[in-house]
Amino acid sequence: MKKTTIKDIAKEAGVSIATVSYILNDVKTQSISDETRVKVLKVAQQLKYVTNRTAQSLKIKKTGLIGILLFKDNKPSPWSDLKYAKTIYRIEQLCSALGYHVILMQIDSTAPSYKVIMERNLDGVFLINVDQARFSTITPYFGFGIPVFVIDSYIEDSLFHKIMPNIEASFQFSHTLLGEDPQFLIMDSYNNEKWMDAIKQASGLSEERIYVYESLSGMRAFSAQFDGRPGIVMNEFVANEAAKTNQNIIAWCTCHCPEILSEDMAKVSFDMSDYTAIVHLMDSYIHDVEYANEEKFILLSVSS
Numbered sequence: 121m122k123k124t125t126i127k128d129i130a131k132e133a134g135v136s137i138a139t140v141s142y143i144l145n146d147v148k149t150q151s152i153s154d155e156t157r158v159k160v161l162k163v164a165q166q167l168k169y170v171t172n173r174t175a176q177s178l179k180i181k182k183t184g185l186i187g188i189l190l191f192k193d194n195k196p197s198p199w200s201d202l203k204y205a206k207t208i209y210r211i212e213q214l215c216s217a218l219g220y221h222v223i224l225m226q227i228d229s230t231a232p233s234y235k236v237i238m239e240r241n242l243d244g245v246f247l248i249n250v251d252q253a254r255f256s257t258i259t260p261y262f263g264f265g266i267p268v269f270v271i272d273s274y275i276e277d278s279l280f281h282k283i284m285p286n287i288e289a290s291f292q293f294s295h296t297l298l299g300e301d302p303q304f305l306i307m308d309s310y311n312n313e314k315w316m317d318a319i320k321q322a323s324g325l326s327e328e329r330i331y332v333y334e335s336l337s338g339m340r341a342f343s344a345q346f347d348g349r350p351g352i353v354m355n356e357f358v359a360n361e362a363a364k365t366n367q368n369i370i371a372w373c374t375c376h377c378p379e380i381l382s383e384d385m386a387k388v389s390f391d392m393s394d395y396t397a398i399v400h401l402m403d404s405y406i407h408d409v410e411y412a413n414e415e416k417f418i419l420l421s422v423s424s
Contacts, residue, residue, distance in 0.1 A: 124167040184243065185242050187246070188248065189250070190208065190226045191251070194311050204248050205375075206376040208248075218399065220243070242262065245268045248273075268280050274318055276314070282417050283398060285419070287319055290388050290422050291352075304349070305354075308374060331343075336361055351368070352370050357380070359387075376389070391420055401413060401418075
């Protein structure tokens, strides 16, 4: 098969060869719009462009830095700061074992700052709880070929890996534990609307049987409608509160903290050991410019 050249990329993207060269080599002295930069990088990846290994080794020096960018909840809850603590700890632990240093940055929706990204040449990036709009804004700051994995975000782009709980399997497992269909769903709130829509659709429940957490009073009022009937509560912190008004629930441990729940509460957990393969997958991208994994959805395994 004919090897893709920057001329092929320029033709497909509708820009000059020089522009493609500037973007692929991350030349800082040229003024190129984010829109053009993103377009060229996407075309390069779609055409499976591979840089010359010798030239690349001379031009690009690996920094050994992995970025974790946590997008704070647009609608904060009392447990927002704890929601991804174990996920971040696990990723950092696994990256350190491979010799990487991790930079953690929390991004506020009201005043996002990407200065730390521009000041660092990251080898790979994990984006947590990012919405589509900010994802499109932030990705131009990453260089060509930098692997980007998103967690709990349904991004409409086949170039990026998406990591999320296996929702379909979770609903099936919950049905088995309950012995019947759940009558309601209390959801945690996420920044990514499409991710929340995917959860709602997978539940098979009508809108009036689904509550997205906003307040304790609102959740209690909703739960009171289903007194004693079986239901599912996402997020173990939310489940602890929901159990005060309805004991017949299954808690989905999306924060990976099942230990905070009572022993007799039915629960669904998600396997944190899956992150071992995920971090090694990123490592493969970093060290091999020709590496490609076609599976873009990585679903965390379900357990009791």
